[in-house]
Amino acid sequence: MTESGRRYMLFRVCGRRFALDVNEVAEISELLPEYPIPNAPACLRGVVNIHGRVAAVLDLPRFLGDVPAGACRSLVLINGGGSALALLVEQMERMIGSADITAIRQVEDNLALAELVLADGSATLLDIEGLLSSLEKSF
């Protein structure tokens, strides 16, 4: 599931730490003006224009915990095909490499690929495909 030389982006949502494969991350951005999407689920707050790319903003705290987003200050633009998705996260942490991972645990969760054990704690490696599937199911 993880390969040597892969790098992961760590961020925090609802007090938990998550990780994304850097290859799935297109850009990290400040909060931008959002434009609401009619008849969209509540977790989709709207669309934003990130350097010319239109992306739907997924309120990740609400989507994960069904709680309103707190002090979210960053958007993580996900690499995708035609449509782009921006994850609303609370705090960006840092980028880690495979060497920083001491162990990888398997988890039974549609939204997670694995549990990365680090020196200063652990992080849930998000499954973007599963996330999108789950998001599509919510419509």
Added chain:
Amino acid sequence: MYIPIGYKFILGILLVVAAVAFSPDMVIALGYSREMTSILAYAIALTTGLILGWFLSRRLSRNIGMITDSVEAISEGDLTREIEARSMRFPDETTEMAASINLMTESLRQLVSQIRTASGQVSDAVNTLSSSTLEMNATTEEVAKALEQISHGAENQAEMAGRSSVLIHELAVSVELVAKRAKESAQSARDTTSTAQQGTDLARQTMELMKEFLETVEYTGQQFAELNGKLQKVGKIADLIVEIARQTNMLALNASIEAVRAGEYGKGFAVVAEEVRKLADGTSSSAAEILDLVSLIKEDSVRVRDTFASSSRQINEGKKKLSSTAVAFQTIVHTVMETERKAESIADLSSMQIDSTQKVVKAIDEISKVAEDNAAATEEVSAATEEQSAAMQEMAIASRELAILASELLKTVERFRVPEEQFAYHD
């Protein structure tokens, strides 16, 4: 016609001699014999002599008998009788003697009556004197007791006067101590006045210092407010630094993403981006620490500001209280001056009291002396009263003896009987 008894005898003798001389001639004339004539003449002369003798001696014997009876009755104490001498044609010495005896009897009656009356009066007077003497004796004894009490009272008075003198002496000493203490109090009051004046000056100086301190505090507060404003600016700058660091971090992350995307060519750039991110992270941490420090400083400044405000309030309160203290000191000064004046007045009054006390001591000493004299005089009077009591007792004895004498006298004169109408005294 008064004819003494002797003349009557001479006249009778002359008549007998005349009868003897003239009877023979008369008998001769009768014609009897010589012898008969002689016998008749002698018989006539004898008869004449006997008749004259009987005539002359009858009255005389009767009067003398009456006188003798009267004198015997008088000698027996009977003074009731009187010689009732018959009236005589020719009174003689017996008539006068009877009258004299009657007069003597009357005089004796009056004397006995007077003696009886006087004896009764003496007896009554003696009884009265005896009772008076007894009363006087009782009164004298009461007087003696009263004098004894007076003497005892005088002794007590002298003793009390002595004690009073000692007490007054002690009082004088106490008053002297009071005067001394009053002077010391006046001196203390003066010292207190000076101290209170110094306290007033100190309070005024302290007020000025507190005013300066308050101004300093206010200035410090202003400076602190300025410092607080500057701290807020520091906080804003730190916020800005944090934001810049965050953005730098984000840029570093994006750079890292781009470096990863560049593959092998981007490794060096990734290292640089990571270093930048670390710097941004460190900057953010430092800025966060700055913010924490600013926050702590703000909290401290709030506390300091509150402390300053509290101190200002306390200082203002202190100023008010100090002002009240200054006023109180002024009041103390006035009060202590009044106290000083009163203490001096007490000292003056105490001095006057000392003089008065000394006079009282002198007067009490004189009273003590007078009381002692009174005690001595009372003892003398008591002795005199005892002598008087003894004299009264002697007088009572003499009265009883006098009463006995009066009784004996009365008993003696009771031997003489007098008519009741002449005994005028009745018990």
